[in-house]
Amino acid sequence: MPNSIGLPPDESIFLTIIRGLGRARMIRDVIKVLDLVTRYGTNPSLKIFNSILDVLVKEDIDLARKFYRKKMMGSGVQGDDYTYGILMKGLCLTNRIGEGFKLLQAIKSRGLKPNVVIYNTLLHALCNNGKVGRARSLMNEIKEPNDVTFNVLICGYCKEDNFVQALVLLEKSFSLGFVPDIVTVTKVVEILCDVGRVTEAVEILERVESKGGVVDVVAHNTLIKGFCKLGKVKVGHGLLKEMERKGCLPNVDTYNALISGFCESGMLESALDMFNDMKTDGINCNFVTFDTLIRGWFSRGRIEDGFKILELMEETRGGCGGNISPYNSVLYGLYRKNMFNEALEFLMKMENLFPRAVDRSMRILGFCEEGAIQEAKRVYDQMNSEGGVPSALVYDCLIHGFCQEGCVREALELMNEMVFVGYFPVASTFNALISGFCRRGKDGSALKLLEEMVGRGCEPDTGSYSPLIDALCRKRSFQKAASLLLQMVEKGITPDYLIWNSLFHCLSQQTIWLEGKNMFRVHNLVEEIVGI
Template identity: 95%
Template sequence: MHKISNLSNLANSRFPTRTEASKLLVIFQSKNIFFSTFSSSSSTTTPTPTPSLAVPTHERIVHLILDQKSAPQALQTFEWLSKLPNFTHSQSTYRALIHKLLTFRRFHTVQHLLDEMPKSIGLPPDESIFLTIIRGLGRARMIRDVIKVLDLVTRYGKNPSLKIFNSILDVLVKEDIDLARKFYREKMMGAGVQGDDYTYGILMKGLCLTNRIGEGFKLLQVIKSRGLQPNVVIYNTLLHALCNNGKVGRARSLMNEIKEPNDVTFNVLICGYCREDNFVQALVLLEKSFSLGFVPDVVTVTKVVEILCNVGRVTEAVEILERVESKGGVVDVVAHNTLIKGFCKFGKVKVGHGLLKEMERKGCLPNVDTYNALISGFCESGMLESALDMFNDMKTDGINCNFVTFDTLIRGLFTRGRTEDGFKILELMEETRGVCGGSISPYNSVLYGLYRKNMLNEALEFLMKMENLFPRAVDRSLRILGFCEEGAIQEAKRVYDLMNNEGGIPSALVYDCLIHGFCQEGCVREALELMNEMVFLGYFPVASTFNALISGFCRLGKDGSALKLLEDMVGRGCVPDTGSYSPLIDALCRKKSFQKAASLLLQMVENGITPDYLIWNSLFHCLSQQTIWLESNNLFRVHNLVEQIVEI
């Protein structure tokens, strides 16, 4: 048996002798490695199997080499097998070793192997080996060496096949489309190789990956000018690029050129329309694909469901899922989760919960995202007990809670005033290893909940306890609160801006202090901007925060803006208090607008809010100065107005 001496040296270890190889062969047999009872040189007559003549099949050897964990181990295995009696390596075993060596970047060793093949097995490397080398060099991003494989092929007396040219081209387009085009012109066309559909498909892929859509259309014309009909893969590649660049209408026009569009064609265009929120055209194409017997893939189905849910057409989304399933299409847990989120978004969380049961009935197991969507829906609907039941069901069903689970539930509980339950979930989150992930969000939810209950001292204490977990955020927050207390509002704003630039998320406590501080300084516009930012983060202000802005507007004489803010406050579900009405009534009285002030007083009393001494004082002081109004309306009417207020 021919010995591959070069590889022995490279492996840096002693190989087994022929006697040792025979012993190892018996061991291999005892480990259920499947063997053939004939060698490559045996006759067509099957000999009687004997342990001394049994040799492994080439297929098993290929798997054995590929299973090795390092290049030296693969080389040792290969050399050991070469010592087995009646065994000769083949193109397939050489290809397996070359693949393994390329994985570990042993390129020099591969060259030795190629040189050994004609002597060892009497054959030069075949096409499959060269293709393996091209792919290996491509994975290593050795682009220039990939091109040199052409010279390697001719070195062994062969002409590069179209498959080899295409494989090289495929590697080049992923790295440098210009180099790939140069290779096509100089190496392929220079050698008289025109290419086939696969060649043009590779070039189109390269052009589209680099957003050279115009050149892609030129390539399309070149293909047609050579009397060829571009296949659907080439068209689909160009369609995909057009859709990714927001040119879905142009893609739709191009689709008309395709003689036989396939399911991918429809998937690409439907997804394109979904990306543009054009659900009408997406549904039109979906219907057409159904009529042609195509079933959209799960990604496309999910996008259609999502866009329908976004516009509130969840019933249609259900129908589409059912239709896809009836035609044998795949509807996975992600598609179901999207539908559940759609129902929860529009307050139909109970319907979403019913879908969970339906999923399980069909054998589609829910995941953590399914439960998170329902917990969020229950929290948004104020159904906190149901949210806690879902949380407990997760543990029963063996689904591990993640950060989103805890964050959603903590926010829901604290927002709705369930501080005790919220603290229990927070403690459970902290005990669950690796869940928090260093995010401040649940802790800000705690601060928000305490702020909503006007437990500002408790909120400050909790903020101090957060210092070990979030030292920078706590430091910035305390500095802002300190500056606000000192009246240095501009310094506080500077630290706030610094916090935002660092990626920090200010708490509701910080926003409340800044809003009060700016209003006291008469900077109501800045305070209003901060309130908008506060609402954007999901922190809805309480009455005291609104009151600061109402007072600020009134001090600036902008009672119209203050009144509008009061109306907005009530419209958003925030219950006003005495502090909401008092500055407005006082401002109106100062402007001698007694009727407007009295109207506000009536509204206030109707809402069950008792006027304080300052309000009455403002009203009667205003009334005492309204001599003309008193003369025209007489004291009897004033008496009736006061009686009406008192009766309420």
């Protein structure tokens, strides 16, 4: 080389070139830097080799391994912890976990002690692939685990919903003086809240804070959601005040969680107070805020107030942003109030906003009215496959249609789907299925459905009992029919002509059959029923 250039470039210059070529993704040129170093009469340092290896690993693990074997080992360069850490990272990023274990063994066979970073990289890969148990066994090899070790494994167990093992490791990390990062702690809090163990979640956050850890707004929000899920929304509201006292400012998700909790508990005025507090605190509400309020008001039968909130959403946010959820909540509220004509009118008004959804819905309703239930189901399936969200009207119409065709199993599956998406059926929808079961001679299934209906807080009516009593009377099960009659009268439901007709027809048959045996018992039972 010419002497006029002065001193040869130092190591930092070559490292800068390697990083620059790496960012430009000029991978083959990165390897040529070794030749450039030797041209200046110096041998590449281990730091230069590692820097090149790090670039190669991010692009092509096979090329990186080839470089390690031929260039590094071929030059007699002994790798260090950083070298093996780079290779382990490359293998784990490409899910070559088996080869990662071979590398770990190779490190040990050279008389070296793998550092905790190498172990943590392999642990992370194992957990990402659902092999948390194997990761836990590997952890036992680590002489000095660090906080990252515990973070990786705790998160792995949380991903598997194994909160017991997650808590065991959390306790062990505390005992060793480690405080897991807030992301890991939040996952533990979330899994505990999901199973209703919110008090334990509170204790964990308190311990984290006592050990100098910082609990952020996301962790607090998770805890608030946990209390709201248990119906303890007032306790969740108290946590909001505690957050503010500690200097952790709530965000829109905090308020949305509490608004949702108040709505679910039927405390609509408190939900509205939270909404007003948001504006006072300078927090801009988002679509979720309005969506939650609208659903809360309409599902609780507050139709007029619900429409006011819908109008406010359209004014302040310039519409719904293409989200049909608030409008489906309106339809659900009208359906819950048995305002089917009004619901149909509102559905038609939605056409300009959601032409495809309205078109699909109207076709389903039309096919059901014509008795073409299979065609209606085909459009429903198409709607679902396109990502559409059927309204409560669609579910109700399909359930009635299938029941009329005698397809009770299909109707029951649709009711289950209806409940899954958050629409709880009204009495008329239950009644269609009860009648369908009775027509198929499955009065036992009809009776179970009636019990579930009552258990879920849906008030039955005459149409709920009438088909069941008639079916039991046809089977001459007078005692069961009479028991249902007593039950409905106790609920203040007046039996109709069909119920009385079925009972007396059954009773006349029972009297003939029982003549000379239990005549007086039947007579007394009739007096008891009529006398109520």
